[in-house]
Amino acid sequence: MKKMMQMKATEIGYEEDGETAHIKTEEGEDDEEEEDEEDSNEKGTAKRGSKKQNKESKKRGGGFCKLCRLSPQLQKFTGVPELARTEVVKQLWSYIREKNLQDPSNRRNIICDDTLHALFGVDSINMFQMNKALAKHIWPLDLDDAAPVKSTQKEKQRKQEREEDSDDPKRKKKRQKGGNSGFLAPLPLSDALVKFFGTGESALSRADVVKRIWEYIKQNNLQDPSDKRRIICDKKLKELFDIDSFNGFTVSKLLTTHFKKAEQ
């Protein structure tokens, strides 16, 4: 599965030169970005590059499965004195879901109830910071005293600081935007399209048409099971588009010929 993901990624055209990383960093504040970028750029590139090759042969799991000693608070939470880090994360999330502790307006934020507050010492925490906060509660087994796992990277602090204040504003902005532009204006449909829908409507917005096409695709189960973006045309679709199959992303393109231009 993951192998597939990698392949797809390259297919789609993600560049290896750190462009993706850059896009991501954009979300954060710009000042720290530069140093950061250098770091993650290199790393990311190498990672992605070799991942492709190595993923296939690597499956054995690293040191994450190793049991770690848990802080008293975490012991209380999990009920056991030792647990693999991955298991702790798992339990945490099941607890969060069970108690419905995700902030509805930003589900990456976790509202801490008393139990979590005891663990993290904050009222709310985002999912990324949570992982970091968790580090204070997970100790190596061989360390008798409560020495938190050594934190090697100071630079990384900057990263999550970036994460802290970058976070959602951008997204919110996006969400808030909204409002109608003229894109929703109905456009005259081709006869073939009118016939295809069979509702008698002769004009619909592009978005509406796309929506209905997808409804039809789903109703008739026309998505290629091995790649759901691929649409296998049935007779009706074939008549409409005159092709055997198409990529879901190109619906819009295919529809072009079925919109009569107002001026025409």
Added chain:
DNA sequence: CGACTTAGGTTTTAAGGTCT
């Protein structure tokens, strides 16, 4: 700009295992 779709990459953290 935003309507619509899906797949999947990215983000965080840790340290041991594995590969070069």
Added chain:
DNA sequence: AGACCTTAAAACCTAAGTCG
């Protein structure tokens, strides 16, 4: 020896394509 990969979680974001 040192670089890189592994695990878990969920949400977000991006990609193409079109239009006024």
